[in-house]
Amino acid sequence: MAAQSEQGNYDSYNVDEYYRIRQSGDKMYLLNYEREANQIFDSRNDLMGSSRINLGISSTQSERVVNSSNSRFTCFVRQSDLWSFDNGSSTFTRIFSFDDESSDGVRERYPDHNIKVMEADDDGNIHFIVYGYMNRGEHEGEVGVSLCRYDAKKNDVSELIYIPVDVPYDVLSENVGEVAYIGANGAFYILLDDSLYSIDLTSKEKMTEISGLTDETYAVSENGTAIAYSLNGQIYNTDTIRIFDMASGTDYQIKARQGDRLRVIGYIRNDFVYGEAHADDIVRYSNGGVMFPMYRIAIMDSGNNLIKEYQNDGIYVSTATVQGMRLNLTRVVKNGDGDYETTSVDQLLNREENVQDAGAYVEVVATQSRKKELYIDLVNKVKSAAMASMKTSSSVQFSSGEIIRVDTKLANDSRYYVYGYGRFQGSFVTLEKAIAAADSTYGNVLDIQGREVWRRYKPSGMSLGGINAFYKQSSQTFAGGIDIMLSMAGLSSDAQAGFDSGKNALEIINATGVTALNLQGASLDNVLSIVGTSRSVVGRYGADSYVVIKAYDSKNVTFYDVASGQEVTQTIGEASKLFEQWGNIFVSYIR
Template sequence: MKLRYMRIHVWVFFGVFIISLALFYGTLDNHVLVNEFHTVRSVDATLPVISFETSGAEINRTLGYTFIPQEGKMRESITPVSPTNRTFTVLVDEKDSNVRKIGCTVSEVVTGVVLDNIELMSLKRTSDGRLSGQFFLSANYATNTEYTMRITITTSEGKVAYYYTRLFLPTYGNPKREVEFLENFHEAILTEDRRTEVEKYLETEDGYTGSDFSRITHRDTVDSVGYGQMEPKEVETFVPRFVEYTTQYVAAEKEFYVEAYSNDGLETYACVEHYRFRTETKTNYLFSFERKMEVVFSPEYFNLSQQQIKLGITGEQKLNALLSDNEKYLLFVRDGDLWEYDMAENVMIPLFSFDREGGDNERYHNRNHNFRLISVDDKGNADFVFYGYIIRGEYEGRVGILYYRYYAEEQRVEELMFAPVTVPYDILKEEFGDICYMNKFDEFFFTLYGTLYRYRTTLHDTVIVAENMHEPFYLDGSRLVYQEAENDVNTRIVYYDLEANTTDYREADEGDLVLFLGSIDGDLIYGDAHKSDLSFKDNGQPHVPMYRIRIENSDDELLKTYVREHPDEYYLDAELSDYGLALNINKKTGTVSGVKKDGTAFTHVTYEDIGTYNILKSTEPKTERVKLSTRYSEPMRREYYLNLPASFKLSVVPTMISVKNTQGSGRTPVRTSERSVPVYYVEAFGKVISVSEDLAYCVSYANANYGGVFDERGQIVWLRGMRANSALLRNVTPTFTNDTIGEKEAVLQILLSYKGAAVNAWDCNLDEKGMLAWVDENIPGKAVDLTGVTMMEALNFVSDGHLLVTYLDDHWMVVIGYTANIVHVISPGEGRQRTILLSRMRNTLDNHGIFYTYID
């Protein structure tokens, strides 16, 4: 069903314009060179769309890839299969393809070892015209364990497409009953006289009345959950997608379109509902519900009296937009499409849209792409970057970054660069860095996986400028400032000119270190430290106390210097936020000297934390050139509007024109390298929402978003809701302090012994390097610092069978178990095993206590 741009008067104009274009360009072939460019026809999508039928329930509409990605990171859905009958069915909507065969490959997530490899040549045709293939799993699978499942479809035309889900054989669950509950809830809130059926599942907050339909949750009123006075009509719906499946709960999402009358007429809305629930034979439990709603953008909805473009109901309160200096051309992104509004000619131009030639909402609803707006000049020429999953055209089924240039006079969009990646869009959007810059020599700079690239569009080659870049960095015009990586622990800062391709450095003073801490209000912040004050934390990371903080403007003029009055006090651990820069204050307490295993001497300084110091940002609001305003009215409640520049007067609704798409000759895909530094991925409702090297941050962020954390191998590291009610680890050998073994050595020995390490703690010099560094070297897996998480978040690791190290009452301890009320610990310094009230540990340790553990 076609849902976009359904207004008749627009299409009349558009049809006339297309006929005119056809007459003008009728002599041009779509595949001949036109001024050294290939004109590219926008074609329909061709890859089939599949879904899965399991235990009588159809779930998990899935789009295909035309390459094999990093399979451990493919987590878009999970398909539960009965461990008893081990069968499931793949349903295939062929679209414009003729499917010849279907294959199924199941492998272990971390190792990639293939367990089943099945191929079906004989397929059935269902009553609705789809193909059906049933698979039986013959390998020996563990229950309640995730596996990677790849469905491979080969067409008669020779195309091959790959589809991914996670396979899960649960010991508890009923997919048919779960789908019935979800669909019944969904239908009830769309039906006015049934909305009271869902009221018992809601947790409406007292006195709360929602004013915005863009996001509704189970804490809203039944009136808001039921769309208030909107009276929507569902016009297209898709099968549920299961994104988490455990023995405790199911997380699923439901995508659909509705139509409803606003004050401007009939409008279409793309909706997605998120459910987290559990079904039983007699009772159902709803743990959380969220509905997000976005209006399908209608380019003819202008408010002439207020000089505004109507955006309508949207959760995007900050518009991705760019205005030319002369305020005649406006680039903006809406509903997954990129538009240019030519105010001089009063014309709306869709520069990039997968959807404008017929609408394929089954694919398009995912909106697994976005844009970076680079520039728009005073003639309407524009540069922009597309990144994400490509649903049609030459790169159908790929994921990547494309750089485009729009030539306004020719009404032509030219592709200048394509950089494919091997991860899904939700990871790409987190790994595609903030640096996007095109210089006057047509050299495009961008960051991906922490690497800064320079792509020369005229020569079609790529140069790596810097690797392992870490935030913070600062870009002012063409000047990029960042800390040089792996350079003798921060002895210089890099200043790179993106226009001139030249590099300058700020070297530390003799015997010093220099750190770039970030920027506040356009001013740069640096920290200076003496190498002699350097020490190392238990996790092996450098402890760099700064004796001086300097703030300079972008012209390198010193504005302010901060130095502690007491000579033994230092600034430490800078944390930049929206409010400013937070610095911990440490005081020197002594030194530790010794000899390393290789015979060399070492000296470390010890410190204690005595407080914090904050450098605040300016409170003056920034001037936005592109502004939004809101209005509240029934039945739509809050709607957003884009304000046009005051210099422009809109008297009639704009018309719309189309553009040609071209590709430059001689292009080759840009090759990029994978990230060299291990990271963790935060996942919520089947989508990656953050990437970081800091596991503690990832755990806290996942918990706040009802999600989980997985590593680069695809192994789940932490998952909300999966902590057992109690746990007690067995075969833990206590070690207590004596005249030769201190608390840290004893704690280290408990860890090494539990993991079967070949080395003993008394062979490890903890003055030479931290406890976690020794653990890292001597056990399989990876030692991790969880400092900053809550006690309950940390106990998930004990639930999974890992020892947990903490510090309480001036003693190092090892947590070996817990119940609902107490925590079991070994306290080497006290010479005993003991229990501590869980409530006391939570009050003392939450968010700032020390927690160490490891990942297998």
């Protein structure tokens, strides 16, 4: 779309619209409508005054900016186009774009790719990667990662290496941008799937630096130069975290104290955060969940120096999440039964939130006619905004000979993929987080095989007929509930024997040939969406009491109480409170 600007020229926008509709009889109802507009940057009249670049209307509140060390060159990506601004000559350069102004743009503007700038030197030379679907050029029609270099003096782009991959852009985009870095030793580091590779840019020799990187076992610094990971690849049972510095090629190891275990939490900017727990305090629940109560939280700077600790006697941190410069802490205490119950949350502030890093940065500016726009605030003022000019790189040279092949292993991927508002919303390790994301975007949850695990909209009511034939009263209510649920699916199991042998509920369900679903943390209302697809759900209803959910309507939910051998019907509100009281622990399955 296009709209006339205040200067009289037309600004172009990429606009995405999402509609959800329902037809009833001869009437059509609009249930939901979302619109995103992103202005296509063209540099015309976009240098505002002497120190700001107007990026225009945007659906996001930030944009990554890379500066040269002398702050003369500022690089940014807008709508999959790479731009550079030369502060010395007041010149904008469109360095890379698949777009072709002589065509209708249908092929060129296909959006399944992105660009990441790695570095810009003081002469204006830039290293960057283009990753995703290749719209044009030597690799048209492929999905891959292209490492490129812009030569400012020659004003051209040359491809250094190309890495083809056999995964969709949605999957590729989840981690390829986390690590893409050229070290001082001339090696190009890139994270693909579960491995960190280094490629010598001279010899083109490829090495696997780290393998077995799974979600929640590693974290990457904001500047992309360091990666911290569990040395044995386990989330809850490692005593060593290794920090690998790609800038220098050196590493540093954090060792747990005797009898303790460590967990990677993340980075606050470039400061690494980890937690420490006593091994004897860690609890592995029968439903497959784990309580990792951390008695100590530590923060280290980029020089591996301890700069802050958090520790309170008798209070443990069950989860810690990074938000800006803050660390949000969910805390628990031990109860009389030796288990854990939640207590007040806390926050840990790392350094000063309002300190702005050196270099150009992006800010949101409100205007009367256009509401919110993004601006880049430059470090150095330009002499005259009216004298600003624009050029494009003269050519892009793709290299068909320098192809590096890597293994992408996604057959056993255990993440959940969320599609909402008609587009990919991200992947998640836990089903609870995936359902929450799908619920807020009116979407669905899929697994790597494309099976629908959960959907936002469910039938107004569902009753699983024939379940009565499988009722079996038992004092071992969790095991009994699993046996009933699997029997309804035509499967045979002896869950109690599985528990006695040391297996958890998820392992017992998986052993029958279906895929177990750990729905812990999901609300009852969201769990009923599983029942709406004709699958029963086992839920914890008391200290040692589990039930099998079999039916619901707009007001009530019906379940079989394994301990009493009776069917129980309650309002959804009443039942929700009881399930929530006992941790919202649910398990089910998918074929």
